[in-house]
Amino acid sequence: MTGTLITVAPTGAEVDKASVPALPVTLDELVAAAKECESVGASVVHVHIRDDHARPTLDLARLRDTVAALRESTSLIVQLSTGGAVTDPEDARLAVLEAAPEMASCTMGTVNFGEDVFLNRWEFIVELHTRMQERGVVPEYEIFDLGQLSTLERLLDRHGLPAGGHVHVDLVMGVPGGMPGTAEALVACTTAMRNLPAGTTFSATGIGRATLPVLLASLAAGGHLRVGMEDTVTYAKGQPVESNAQLVARAAAIARLAQRPPLTPTEARALLGVPARP
Numbered sequence: 603m604t605g606t607l608i609t610v611a612p613t614g615a616e617v618d619k620a621s622v623p624a625l626p627v628t629l630d631e632l633v634a635a636a637k638e639c640e641s642v643g644a645s646v647v648h649v650h651i652r653d654d655h656a657r658p659t660l661d662l663a664r665l666r667d668t669v670a671a672l673r674e675s676t677s678l679i680v681q682l683s684t685g686g687a688v689t690d691p692e693d694a695r696l697a698v699l700e701a702a703p704e705m706a707s708c709t710m711g712t713v714n715f716g717e718d719v720f721l722n723r724w725e726f727i728v729e730l731h732t733r734m735q736e737r738g739v740v741p742e743y744e745i746f747d748l749g750q751l752s753t754l755e756r757l758l759d760r761h762g763l764p765a766g767g768h769v770h771v772d773l774v775m776g777v778p779g780g781m782p783g784t785a786e787a788l789v790a791c792t793t794a795m796r797n798l799p800a801g802t803t804f805s806a807t808g809i810g811r812a813t814l815p816v817l818l819a820s821l822a823a824g825g826h827l828r829v830g831m832e833d834t835v836t837y838a839k840g841q842p843v844e845s846n847a848q849l850v851a852r853a854a855a856i857a858r859l860a861q862r863p864p865l866t867p868t869e870a871r872a873l874l875g876v877p878a879r880p
């Protein structure tokens with residue numbers, strides 16, 4: 603077993619800056635957070651951006667500036683979200699790829715999302731997967747429920763392997779409407795993943811109070827980790843998260859205890875099939 607890939611998801615589309623002032627929403631805040639997270643063990647940054655009013659946006663010029671700034675200031679693998687917010691239309695989500703990230707998320711199905719619906723039709727999934735293949739963008743397949751792993755199996759069977767040839771899955775657990783953030787659900791996913799290509803890797807993240815159980819279960823099952831304020835804004839009961847780096851540092855410490863120290867961005871690129879930086 604190798605070391606641990608730690609992805610940080612610093613912002614997301616759902617958390618409100620007014621209620622959580624530590625949330626990075628400007629480009630400067632995002633770059634500062636990314637640098638801090640890299641210094642304590644992150645190797646991938648999963649990026650959602652906000653507009654001048656701290657509302658989620660998929661504005662292409664801003665996305666391009668964000669990719670450029672993160673590449674200039676960090677060695678992290680830059681992974682743009684194509685999930686966006688639940689209100690984002692499909693064409694804007696597809697257009698995210700035009701910002702030329704090294705990686706992008708690609709969700710494997712529709713899921714209830716609290717009071718909302720996160721819509722991912724089969725035809726949309728195929729379009730996203732195919733465009734990523736054409737552009738050499740390495741996907742992270744986001745899985746919110748067990749059946750979405752069967753959708754991924756069907757996608758790869760019918761439309762081929764992703765850019766880079768390596769399949770990496772991220773289990774997003776504990777969304778109200780998706781699979782629960784439990785060790786049992788994670789083990790069920792690892793069983794289903796046996797049908798995916800040999801060498802498939804996975805990371806997992808638990809929303810809110812599922813953060814620690816999912817982190818521990820993922821390490822125990824040989825998986826990797828995603829943490830960040832997109833997924834949780836509470837460090838412990840009654841204790842707000844101070845920064846994304848605080849969450850990454852905790853994940854890195856637990857990974858070291860598990861004898862699976864954090865991968866560097868260079869090692870992460872080799873694992874995920876993301877080309878080395880020139």
Ligand code: KMH
Nearest residue numbers: 615683685686687688707
């Ligand atoms: N914000 C969620 C609706 C992704 O980034 O690809 C979707 C999401 C998944 O966060």
Ligand code: ZN
Nearest residue numbers: 614683685832
């Ligand atoms: Zn996201």
